[in-house]
Amino acid sequence: MVQSCCEPTGADDKTALEVACRDCGLDPLCDVLGYGKHDLCETEAILMRRQPIQRGALLFRPGQPFFALFAIKSGSFKAVSVDLSGKERVVGFFLPGDLIGTEGIANHVYSYTVRALEESSVCKLEVNRLLHCGQDTEKLQAALIRMLGQEIVVNHLVTTSLIQQNAEQRIAAFILSLSKRSGLRGMPQYQLPLSMSRSDIASYLGLARETVSRVLTKFQNFGLIGLRKHMLRVLNPEELERVTTLR
């Protein structure tokens, strides 16, 4: 069996929760590239490969010239941007299978800081050359177009649900979103690490961290979720779903 970019590099047990390539957001492109075995991958240096990222390490910083998209293989990341008044704000969380850096395509620079929340690994796609014409790139471009379209759909859903909902609804939606994304990516759907801090969640959802804490406690008391350390168990997804659609 050929060693491709998609096979574990003999890492420790911690990387057990890793998306399969078929479940990854980069799959449309990887598929075209033959999962690292295709010519394009090495010879034309579009270069996808697995990279380990340490907890706390940055994938990129705001202002840094755009050079690649990343797909998370394992672990998780948060995106933080600093507004004009100097205040940090979490603007997104990324789980295995998610695509990071798409805003750089049009911006030419990355627009926020992306930091690993735990020991993680990513695949890197140097997508720049897809923006300039070459040969045999059409399939790749079509794949990228679909991926961006997908990203737009997801962003739209997230935004509209968050903006209109109260604290409980936002948090229920957030939990379900993590759960579904985990399931979609071929990982356990109802038991997953909540690797970000309460403050991060609060910042992301536009709430106070005390509110996040209170609502999580309430959800536990009602038996909707279980929470031990940073391991989240989704006990009653139907009821959580119902919470998000109330009103």
Add this chain to the structure above:
Amino acid sequence: MVQSCCEPTGADDKTALEVACRDCGLDPLCDVLGYGKHDLCETEAILMRRQPIQRGALLFRPGQPFFALFAIKSGSFKAVSVDLSGKERVVGFFLPGDLIGTEGIANHVYSYTVRALEESSVCKLEVNRLLHCGQDTEKLQAALIRMLGQEIVVNHLVTTSLIQQNAEQRIAAFILSLSKRSGLRGMPQYQLPLSMSRSDIASYLGLARETVSRVLTKFQNFGLIGLRKHMLRVLNPEELERVTTLR
């Protein structure tokens, strides 16, 4: 001078506020297509052309198969989605130069209703064939990729600013966003039609319509804006900007 898709079709005075092609969100593609004069436009039936849309008419409905992207030439539109509980929610407003329908690229169907708020006109791009391989499509694909990247950037900015802000900040940001978009598209920046209802704005910003009304009144009293009928005048953009960055 050749009659292209970008020249007015002898419409009435109402279409005076029309974006130039250079200022339009579709420009990267139109540029490649030679603004309707290029072969691709007619012979390969990618087909861009101006279409008048009546006030209240729909561009598309949710569930309808994706067949084209639209760029607004003149007028304005709102996007409304119906959630599970049957409640309508405005999920976006579109001004001249904006791109409509991108979520259909990955979804294969449109995901909300887009309705004209006034007498409007659009350009249509049947982008489907860019997703399948042909010849000479690489430039078009690269252009589309950039446009989608741009859309992602803008969505991200909108989301993060809205979610974290209070009522006054959301409304100030909303007004500035309209103003800037109008200016960017080569139209008057500080005097523009507020063609949507207060309810629509409220729904979009996640506020009650009474709150929108109150804040607009307050902004008028403080001389930040002028509002007569549905004509908005931005009198003090610096102060509005300051409002959005407070806290």
Add this chain to the structure above:
DNA sequence: CGTTTTCTTTGATCTGAGTCAATTTCTAGG
């Protein structure tokens, strides 16, 4: 042109979530 309907404004009241403050629990480092 008056009538109806819809949209907008304004006021009064109530409540969800923010803020402040005090513990308690986790985590990392020695």
Add this chain to the structure above:
DNA sequence: CCTAGAAATTGACTCAGATCAAAGAAAACG
């Protein structure tokens, strides 16, 4: 294992913005 610092929880209080209600202004329509 103990300790210091960070993160999370819980309670008390406050206020921004929702809701309820009613009047006023625009738009639509015969």
